[in-house]
Amino acid sequence: MQDFDLVVVGAGIVGTASALWARKRGLSVLLCDPNPPGSGTSFGNACTLATYAVMPVNNPSILRNLPKLMFGSDSPLSVDYLHAMRNPLWMLSFLANCRPARADHIARQLADIMGHADAGLNPLIAEAGAEDLIHNRGQLSVWSTRAAAEGDRAGLEFRKAQGIPFREIGPAEALALEPGLKQPIHSAVHYHAARSIEDPQELITRMHRRFLALGGQWKQAAVTETRAYTGGVEVTCGEDRIDAAHVVITAGAHSKSVRGSGAEHLPLGTERGYHLIFGGEKHRVTRPVGWAEGGFYAVPMAQGLRLAGTVEIASLRKRVNQGRLAYIARKGAEMLGPLPEPTSHWLGYRPTMPDSLPVIGRAPHSDRIIHAFGHQHLGLTLGGITGRIVADLAEGRQPNLPIAGFAPDRRYA
Template sequence: MADYGIAIAGAGAVGMSCALWAQMRGHQVVLLDPEPPGSGTSYGNACTLATYACLPVNDPSVLWSLPSLMFSKDSPLSLSYAHALRNPRWMLSFLANCRSGPSQRIASHLADLLAHADVGINPLIEAAGAQDLVVERGQLSVWSTRKAAEGATAGLERRRALGVPWREVDPDEAYEMEPGLRLPVERAVHFHAARSLSDPLEFITRMHRAFTDLGGTTLREPVETVRTSDTGVELQAGGQSLTAERAVIASGAFSKRITAAGTEHLPLGTERGYHLMFDGEAQRVTRPVGWGEAGFYAVPHAKGLRLTGTVEIAALDAPVNRSRLDHIARKGAEMLGPLPEPASEWLGFRPTMPDSLPVIGPSPHSDRVLYAFGHQHIGLTLGGITGRLIADLAEGRQPNIDLAPFAADRSYA
C-alpha cells in the first residue's frame, strides 16, 4: 500500500493549488519542497490575477523588432547570447512561434484556459480565508508614445475577440484613476474584470495552512527522482524514499531537474524576472499599472510599492543582471517620479515552454505522473484551474477543458 495518494513536487502557486484542491477532494496528499511554500518564483510576481493575459510573449513584433529589443538599454527584453547558443533548438522554436499563425493559435488556447481561471482560484481563496487579500480595482495599462499606442491596437482587439473585456480610458481619466502617474499618457486601457492580491505570499501561506488543517502533509525536501511502476510511484526526496499512487511535477523552472520523471526531455526554458520593493510607497498607485513600452508593472503591495517585470532569457544559474534592476529603477522614476532607494530586490525564474503554453496533463510515459508547470508569467492566475484539472485527472475524471494544447508530447515548433 502506498504511503500517500498523491505526492506533489513543488510548493509554489501552482503546486500549492494542486495540493489544496486534491486535499479538499479527500485525497491523502504530501507536498514536497525544500523551501517554504510560495517563497520561490511565486513570491515576486506582479500580484495580479491576470485573466486578460492571453497574448503570449511569442508575438510577431518580436521578429521585426528583435535587434532593438536586444541592443537597446531601454529594452524590456534581455538575451544571454551564450545561453542562446547553448540552447539553439529552444530559441528557434520560440522564434518560430512568434509568427502570426502560431501566435494567434497560442493566444486562443491561453484565452480558453484563462476563461476558467476564476472558477479555479475562487474556491481556494474561500478555503484559505483570503477574501481580505483580494482587490477588485482591475488593471490599468498605459502607453506613453503614439507609436506604441497605435501598435497596441491589434493586440487589444485580439483580446476582445477572445472574450477579454476592457475599456478605453482617456488620458485625463487615467490621471484621475492614478494621480501618481508622472509619465505622458498617450493611451490607457482598463481591464476592469481583473483582480489583484495585496500579498501573494500571504495567500499561498494561508492556502498551506488550510491544506495542513485538512490533513495534508508537508516535507521540506527536494524531489530528486520519480520512478513509476504498475502499482504506483516511488519518489526519492532528500535521502528518503516514499511511495504514492500518483505524483505531480509542479516544480516550475526546476521541473527538468527531477530525474526519471520524463521532464528532462522537454524543452522547458526560463524567463528570468526581477522586482524592486520600496517600503512605505504603496500609495503611489491604487492598482497594478503596466507601462507598455517599459515592460513592467507598478503594483501596490501590502508591504510597499513593487516594481516588477521585464524578461531576461538566460540560464537558471546565471548571475543577477544588474542592468535589469537598473532598467526597472530608471523607468519607475520616469513613471512615478523620484523614488527612495529600494528596500529589497529580487530575481525569479518563470518556467517557460517555447510556445508559452503550460504543460498540464499526464506524462507520455505513465499516467501515474502528472505534469503542472510552464505557466511563465501567469502561474498565480492559472494555479487554481490547474490544480482543479490535476485533481480531475488524478481521479480519472474527464476535465471540461480540452487539454490537448497543453499536452507534454505536443509539437513545440
C-alpha cells in the same frame, strides 16, 4: 499499500493549489519542497490575477522589433548571448512561435483556459479564508506612444472578440484613475474586472495552512527522482522513498531536475524576472499599472510599492543582473517621479516553454506522472485552475475543459 494517493513536487502557487484541490477531494496528499511554500518564483510576481493576459509573449511584433529589443540600450528584454548559443533550438523554437498563425493558435489556447481561471482559484481563496487579500480595482495598461499603442491594437481586438471586459480611455481619464503617473500617456486601457493580491506569499501560506488543517502532509525536502511502475510511482524525497498512486511535477523552472519524471526531456527554459520594493511608497498607485513600453508593472502591495517585470533570457545559475535592477529603478522614476532607494530587490525564474503555453497533462511515458509547470507570467492567475485539473487527473476524471493543447508531447514550434 501505497503511502499516498498523490505526491506534489513543488510548493509554489501551482503546487499548493494542486495539493489543496486534491485534499479537498479526499485524496491523501504529500506536498514536498526544499523551501517554504510560496517563497520561490510565486513570491515575486506582479500580484495581478491577469485574466485579460491571453496574448502570448510570442507574437509577430517580436520578429519586427527583435534588433531593437535585443540591442537597444533601453529595452525591457535582456539576452545572455552565451546562454542563447548553448540553447539554439529553444531560441529558434521561440521565434518560430512568433509567426502569426502560431501566435493566434497560442492566444486561443490561453483564452480557453483563462476563462476558467477564477473558477479554479476562487474556491481556494474562500477555503483559505484569504478574501481580505483580494483587491477589485482592476488593472491599468498605459501606452506612451502612438506606435506602441497601434502595435498592440490586434491584441485588444482579440480580447474584445473573446469577451474580455475592458475600457479604452484617454490620458485625462488615465490620470484621473492614477494621478501619480508622470510618464507621457498616449492612451490606456482599464481592465476593470481584473483583481490583484495584497501579498501573494501570504495567500499561498494560508492555502498551505488550510491544506494541513484538512489532513494534508508536508515534507520540506527536495524530490530528486521518480520511478514509475505499472500501479504507481516511487518518489525519492530527501532521504525517503515514498510510494504513491500518482505524482505531479509542479516545480516550475526546476522541474527538469526531477530525474525519471519525463520533464527532463522537455524544452523548459527560463525567463528571469526582477522586482524592486520601495517600502512606504505604496500610495504611488492604487492598482496594478503596466507601462507597455517599459515592460513592467507598478503595484501597491503589503510590503510597499513593487516594480516587477522585464525579461532576461539566461540560465538558472547566472548571477543577479544589476543592469536589470537599474533599468527598473530608472524606468520607475520616469513613470512615477523620484523614488527613494529600494528596500529590497529580487530575482525569480519564470518557467517558460518556447510556445508560451504551460505543460498540463500526463507524462508521455507514464500515466502515473502528471506534469503541471511552464506557466511563464501566468502562474498566479492559472495556478488554481491548474490545481483543479491535476486533482481531476489524479482521480482518473476527465477535466471539464480541453487540455490537449497543453500536453507534454505536443508540438512546440
